[in-house]
Amino acid sequence: MAQPESSTYAPSLRIAVLLNSYKSPFINQIRQSYVKTITAVSPESKLTFFYPAEKNEFPNPQDFDLIVVGGSNVDPRKSHDWIQQVHQFVLSVIRDHPDKKLCGVCWGHQTISRIFGGEVVDMDYPELGVTEVKLTIHGQQFFQTAATGRSKVLRLQQHHRRAVSVKPRGFISLSEANHCFINEKGTILTFQGHPEKDAETAKLRIKDIERWFQLNIQNQAIVSEVFRRMELEDDGPIVWKRILEWVVEVPRAEN
Structure with missing residues (x-):
């Protein structure tokens, strides 16, 4: 992983993470991936x-600086009761705690987009690795202190x-292809990608190459190529450092 250029650490914060997987056999590893990548910075x-x-669990927003x-x-377009409760929770945070920082990751990115009028579709070709x-001009400005050398x-x-x-209403694209948004007030930031995942965590879902691409999981050449893509350098630490810096920034409406 690419390391933040500065040797200084990001702010120390109270962070609530909503893990929305249903009966995932990898929930412990997913949880640890957040701990590992965030505490690294x-x-x-x-x-x-x-x-x-x-468990129908939600945080009290007053107790946290950031809610992820x-x-x-699960498909975010489903209408399960718990998905609707996530929608209501997000809306209640925005209504009752308008300056609270929210960050959506993957499903969270798609779900927050849907709440604000965005649309989610099946991809012609899934992304893995x-x-x-x-980055758009806005994205380059937002990440300018973090992505030095690859801005x-x-x-x-x-x-x-x-x-x-x-694109959801009231949001600005920080990247092409709707991969990253920030709302106009600067209190909601979302990523299609996974800043919390390292190669080890990504490899847990290698069997998806059979479901998504109809590739033979027994073919070592195929598996090795997918692993190679997962092992490429990524900007997870850089992104988390910037996220935590953003959390303590004053929302635009108050600047």
Whole structure:
């Protein structure tokens, strides 16, 4: 992973993470991936995990500096009760705690987009492994202190077969292809990619190459190539450092 250029750490924060996977056999590893990547850039930050899909758990926004709406193994377009509760939770945070910072990752990115009028569609070709995404002018400005030396792109682990096709209302594109948004007030930031995933965590889902691409999981040449893509350098630490810096920034409406 690319390391933040500065030797200084990001702010120490209280972070709530919503893990939205339903009966995932990898939930412990997913949880640890958040702990590993965030504490690498902010050792004193404290993470607390919640499980809306299985335990109907949600944080009290007053207790946290940042709320992360994480990934899931469920289609965000479904109307399950717990998905609707996630929608209501996000809306209640925005209504009752308008300056609270929210960050959506993968499923969270897609779900927040849908809440604000964006559309999610099946991709013609799923993305798997580290992928380079071009930043817009707004994205280059937002990440300018973090992506030095590669200021026009971000590289993150991707693991999805759905994408946002229509930008949500009131949001600004920080990257091409609707991979990263920030709302106009500057309180909601979302990523299609996974800043929390390292290669080890990404490899847990290698069997998806059979479901998504009809590739033979027994073919070592194929598996080795996918592993190679997952092992490419990514900007997870750079992104987390910038996210935590953004959390303590004053929302635009108050500047």
